Amino acid sequence: SINLMSDKLNKAHQDLKRKNVNLKIVMSDLTHELKTPLSLIKAYCVGIKDGLDDGTYIDTIIKQTDNISKVIEDLLNFSKIERDEIEKTTFDLIDLFHSCLVKHKIEIETKEIDVRISNSHLHQLFVWADKEKIEIVFNNLISNAIKYTEDHKIEIEFEDLEQEIVFQIKNGTNVQQTEKIEKIWEPFYVLEASRNKKASGTGLGLAIVKSILIRHHFKHGVSIFNNQIQFYICFQKNPFNH
Template structure:
């Protein structure tokens, strides 16, 4: 038997034994008094019935009263001498098969009865191991005895104790069997849950096989759900760790290159080797380094900054951001084609600076990775939302478009200066949109990547 089974067995067995012991003690303590009380009550009912009957009828009703109340009733003339009266009552009791070795109505009792009082007496029969409980009353000119034989209560209690002992032993045996069965049924799924929990703690995610429909079954379902979520979280964390390692490698490369160039050109100026271009190169490398650090800092603080929400004309803000990329577009010979299928000038509730960050990062990502000759942008409406779609062809492969939104993910892992990056641009886009309550997703098809941004339009009434 396992630990839980032993605990159940001991707890239930002790509880049952305590109940039996308490029952025996209470029986020995209170049963004699209760037995006498119930006997007295029974005789009292018979006496009240006799007292309520008319003089001409009560003697005829004696047989019926004896049968109904299960008592013995005898009577005689109250004016007889004490000895004669006692002899007469004993003979009548004997005729009714009530043999008493010790019985006597004393003179004192007779005087009380004559005065109209009820007298209760218990006559102990000694070796007969019984008692005779009698109530004496006056009925007209007669003395009436209503009696009831009682077995010795100690013998009765002894038999009860004997029976309770047998019952206790039988109950304990049944309890042992039941506890074995219950402990097996209860501890088997608990043992399974314990093993599953241990496996989960060792990163071996699996589900418990428990078919009970009770609290243990509910616990198993919760552990299974926890196992699934932990498995997904562990896989996501592992993937992010890989991305973080790649990010650290890329970040080191991105920082090392401009720092090395700045140092080299600064030393050249110091040694008098400057041909007039060294200062400009240092400034250009410093600007790139500053942009890289700013992008990293933007992502680090993006979730802490408070949003300053104001009405924003989304199409105007996007065109304003697009104009800042005119030089990059011309350099890479890219055409930005903006198609407007959205009537009017819709307004959204947003932080203008944060939305500029979204559009600039989205456009910067498209310009950096576009492999064709154009970037397509369209404004439309989907349901109650404003939809912005941006598409461009790309080289290489994207295993999972949803990974593009993750921090530190870089679409091109090579060290090509024009293609490498921190992978924070699109992560910033998604974070800002989610903080506004907007949504986004990406998908790839035929070497073309499509980005979709959805904004909740501000109602004219609230505007």
């Protein structure tokens, strides 16, 4: 009983340390992220007051206000995910992925993106995880690939191993350097070239993905090779089937 209690206390302590580190990073990046739109709003308000409005100032203020609202909304979602307990169940990973992919069908067709799925014959690969949160992971990774693919191609692969299922999603990129690639998981981080500010949104999507995967203790990573950026996740199979 003492050993079990010690393990639980250690786990809680490590979880608290992780949350404190995440909080410091988010607060630092958030300050920088909100500073620009707030400065623009103030500048354009002063311009209106001084009679300099050429008819576009109000639209700019509305756009920057919307940007701030989106950052706050994503932060609230990020905070909620950090607070929520992981509730693991058994579910079909392939079925969940395809249901997520269908939601992006119109966007994929509009942008004329070629989505290729290797081992598409695989079905009913059951995993042990929080289904709701893995759905968020899939949605964020698919959205990320659609947003940043440079060659209008997305490659997806599932590999059925003895104790785990390896998932990979790749898309074309112009980014060559690999030494900073791990920073892509950080909140608000902008990877040069492909992740420009015009398309980058709030930059919290991959931070949310990493947080969920760490709490599941799932191995995951990102790399750049042959003009492709690749994300991978190792999902734990249902332990009750062994």
